[in-house]
Amino acid sequence: MIDPRFSGFGLGLRKPHYAAFLDGSADVDFVEVISENFMVPGGRPRDILRRVLANYPVALHGVSLSIGSAEGLDRGYLARLRALADEVDPLFVSDHLCWTRTGGFNAHDLLPLPLTEEALAVVCANIDQAQDALGRTMLFENPSSYLSFVGSEMSEWAFLAEMTRRTGCDLLLDINNIHVSGHNHGFDPRAYLAGLPLDRVRQIHLAGHSQGAHLLIDTHDQPVPDPVWRLYGEAMARLGPVAVMIERDDNIPPLEELIAELDIARAHGRQVVAA
Template sequence: MPAINTDALPYLGYGLGLRTEHYEALLADPAGVEWLEIVSENYMVDGGLPLVWLERFRQRFPLVMHGVSLSIGSTDPLDEAYLARLAALARRIEPAWVSDHLCWTGVQGVNLHDLMPLPYTEEALQHVVDRIRRVQDILKRRILLENVSSYVSFAASQLREGEFLAEVAQRADCLLLLDINNVYVSAINHGFSALDYLRDLPPSRIQQFHLAGYEQGDRLIIDTHDAPVSSAVWELYQEAVRRFGRVSTMIERDDHFPPLAELISELGHARALAEPLLRNAA
């Protein structure tokens, strides 16, 4: 079995998701941006402009890789060709870490292009743990898995979502990317306590935070990641800082991109909320 690097991962500070709309502005004036998260699939190519740009950013910022196609919860076999390309990109850019989502994105070869939730059962837990171990063997590193937002639940579930994540991290010896917005969205949609969700998670496994915005629907709130962070999510972020301490934090925007200065301002707000709490806890 290949040796997996289990060294402690670094704290990176406050960062942004790298998007083409902000390439030029980030290189011209990156003030306040300490690291960048890339969407892995955008750069899993043999050459061309994406990799040229990526090398430029790699020289200026610490990078992390965040994927959307691992489909760790699917019953389809793991895509070994995809994992080989993912591993090659990781060797090329040497990211601080690699992450994806605790979900499934397709079955029987059909990609739904969405992040689908899992039933929180012992059977699903063991299935996911076995697949995470295989992925970590291939990548030779621990991975981070992110909680997704959800709009349906399974009657068969035996655990709370937070309990399920905690068990996955413990049994697979992986780490967690905690999306604060997704916790809030799911808590409102399903009527559970977001604070209880945070209490279910082990602080030692939390490596990264995502902050993003949502859309208010008629009956549900929708995780769109295309709006500013809401006041409720900022409040939940403060609670997460109190529980988990100093965790690398980023603003994630996937659509309706504002000027870079607006995202940097949001990032500054995250810093302004977190740093006094961290100083007081020291």
């Protein structure tokens, strides 16, 4: 059984860095893997996961649960995720506050939800179903988004706060996503932090983004930029034990560069403790 108040610093498992995670030489406290990459019957992916598990605690981070689908959840998917979670005994099982699936169509992108009472009710019913099916409390990540809908009835932070209150789920706070969405929708990231139940934050993602023509784009292909570091520092000053990781999905640098970036995150954590 894993300590429910785990704290530490980790990285996502990415192919260019497999060797260091397989021989245990990567200086991290935990590893996050994309759940769907390992929801396969067998072969090398499952072998890689077993060998990484021998060296590090693992967090499962999914992209296909589609917790915001109006039509409900895919039971087959939930059964596969349950089987993987039972095998891994992960630190966390997380996914995103978004939707990906409707009417037999799966966008494979984290699509935005309207911030309405109807959507909140759908999301909460789906979370209840998912947590029952998995037998675990899940974490849900605040997404980056590129549009907001006419008729939204609450802020994203109010949505997340009510979601955790109704379902008992926890939060994976992506600091970069707050920055990106704050820029795209014109809200103050500090108001976002102030409005969240920070005692429910169990994990933090740090990442970089790119400047699009009109919007910031959550590309995960750049180092963590200064505004995100500053917001991270402010968040850490108010958080309890938490698992922090750098999330890099593209333009992946040598592992040493990500470890150096993780050291900055560790230093922020120590500064907060010292203060």
